Amino acid sequence: MNSAESLHRFYSGFAGKYDLFMPWDQRIRRERRFFKYVLDANNVSSVLDCFCGTGFHVDMLSDMGYDVEGIDISPDMVGKAKENLKTKGYDSRVQQGDVKALENKKKYDCVLSMGNSLPHEFGDDNILRALKGMYGALNEGGTCVIHMENFDRLYEDREPFIPSMHRRDGRGTDTFIFAIEYYEKKVVFNILSVIERGGLPEFAVDTVEYYPLKTGRLRELLAEAGFQDIRSYEDFKMSPQGKEGTYDIIMVAKKQ
Ligand SMILES: C[S@@+](CC[C@H](N)C(=O)[O-])C[C@H]1O[C@@H](n2cnc3c(N)ncnc32)[C@H](O)[C@@H]1O
Structure with missing residues (x-):
């Protein structure tokens, strides 16, 4: 792809x-x-x-x-x-x-x-x-x-995780966890999401790539x-x- x-x-x-x-x-x-x-x-x-x-x-x-x-x-x-x-x-x-x-x-x-x-x-x-x-x-x-x-800073630190997002309100609960992979010519953000509505959690991992400019x-x-x-x-x-x-x-x- x-x-x-x-x-x-x-x-x-x-x-x-x-x-x-x-x-x-x-x-x-x-x-x-x-x-x-x-x-x-x-x-x-x-x-x-x-x-x-x-x-x-x-x-x-x-x-x-x-x-x-x-x-x-x-x-x-x-x-x-x-x-x-x-x-x-x-x-x-x-x-x-x-x-x-x-x-x-x-x-x-x-x-x-x-x-x-x-x-x-x-x-x-x-x-x-x-x-x-x-x-x-x-x-x-x-x-x-x-x-x-700031990819200079990200590549300096190479933090595998960045702060997650968690929110609960009247609609339900949304949780996102980010895991990052650093390569020479690309950086990959893996986003684990747990979206709960009416007591039913839906789990997914979405992956997006960036050019580390x-x-x-x-x-x-x-x-x-x-x-x-x-x-x-x-x-x-x-x-x-x-x-x-x-x-x-x-x-x-x-x-x-
Ligand atoms: C990370 S989102 C940012 C959205 C918004 N600007 C913000 O600040 O939250 C990046 C967006 O860029 C769009 N995008 C990527 N490449 C593009 C291109 N060549 N021309 C126009 N939009 C593009 C994607 O479809 C996506 O919606």
Whole structure:
């Protein structure tokens, strides 16, 4: 199975679970203030979320008053996003699409790759194609925001487990345990889930692979795609990268 097929297979099985395992309340607290600051400081009014997943940023940024659209390559994630966005009437803002084939379409003031999405592309060539797609979708003076895992740090520590997620509410219980395998050219996240509804637990293991794109290489590829003024942070408070050595990388770059 090639990496595109394995990505489709993962998200077709995981689309219904994605919102159960993602700590959305924590992400809103961390990201809302960051986006308000960065988007307003860069005079952004239109945004394209290039890996929109289940529609979180389309929803949050639309509520904040920006003109937001989303694309995602997975029909199952787009379906889930449309379902999530329907009550607010934002569902027509998301479409299926490949970030690598964005050139020459509509232009935006800001493009996003949030939640460790870019490393779904395997190999520097595909990462560069994705970055060129994002660059091509930007107006002159536009801003690009990329958020992903800090693979330098992950490979330094090689932690086999990262903190698990457990939640119990009126609907039932959701538990997710992550086990990570580190290889030279890929990192494999195995996600064990136990989802209980009405006393019946459902067990599954979903596996997703990422390209362990190091920060220095991302910086070089951003420059090769045409981006300038590339800044990197290690959290959404915009602390300079390297201060604490967190597991997050946030890059903000400009199309001049
Ligand atoms: C980890 S999810 C992130 C979703 C969301 N951005 C977030 O912050 O939670 C990655 C998403 O990227 C999408 N994706 C992967 N490759 C893509 C591509 N070439 N073009 C568009 N979307 C892609 C996947 O289908 C998936 O929904």
